Amino acid sequence: MTSLMTKTADTLKTLRLGNDLTQDQLGEKVHVSRQAVSRWENGETMPGVDTLKELSQLFGVTINKLLGEPTRLVCQCCGMELDENSISSDPDGSANPDYCKWCYTEGEFVYKSLPELIGYLVEHVPLGNLTHEQAEKYFTEQLKELDYWKTAR
Numbered sequence: 001m002t003s004l005m006t007k008t009a010d011t012l013k014t015l016r017l018g019n020d021l022t023q024d025q026l027g028e029k030v031h032v033s034r035q036a037v038s039r040w041e042n043g044e045t046m047p048g049v050d051t052l053k054e055l056s057q058l059f060g061v062t063i064n065k066l067l068g069e070p071t072r073l074v075c076q077c078c079g080m081e082l083d084e085n086s087i088s089s090d091p092d093g094s095a096n097p098d099y100c101k102w103c104y105t106e107g108e109f110v111y112k113s114l115p116e117l118i119g120y121l122v123e124h125v126p127l128g129n130l131t132h133e134q135a136e137k138y139f140t141e142q143l144k145e146l147d148y149w150k151t152a153r
Contacts, residue, residue: 007068009043015059015066016041030054053094062087062095076147077103077111078121098147114140114149 016026016037023037030051039045047055052063059066064073065084073082076098080086088099091107103110103117111117122135130138143149 004067005043005046008046008066009041011066011068012037012047012055013041015055015061019059029058057092057094060095062097064097073097074146075100075103077109077143077149078117079142079146103148109148114143117143 016023021029023034023041027034027037030047031054032047032051036045036047040047047066052066055066056063061084062073073087074080075082075086078100080100080102082097082100086100086102088096088101088104090096096104098104099109111120118136118139121139122132127135127138
């Protein structure tokens with residue numbers, strides 16, 4: 001069994017038990033058999049992409065969390081490292097692991113331009129002894145590498 005399958009198995013079982021669900025009940029909620037849930041929890045198989053989305057929504061966690069958090073998540077707008085408490089949600093309520101809840105809320109991006117975000121960060125995120133201009137340059141260099149700002153905005 002791969003490490004990813006083990007982490008996913010452990011995470012799914014913990015979430016199921018933490019929500020007081022039997023394997024039958026979980027299977028009903030995501031439209032699979034009890035045996036499918038058992039195979040996931042034993043690390044024999046993995047839920048498919050659509051089922052991972054359903055599980056994510058059901059348990060209120062990201063797909064990344066379901067997979068045992070194999071990668072570090074970073075907001076693709078502001079660069080902040082993300083955790084379960086800071087991840088945004090799409091309008092349908094599903095977790096959106098690409099952005100923090102402060103940059104993307106209720107299906108809308110808060111910052112419409114890079115200068116707007118940089119202005120906010122310069123005023124609210126301390127960077128030691130950097131001058132205002134140095135801080136602007138630092139944030140500009142960091143943010144332009146993120147997916148959100150790579151597209152024309």
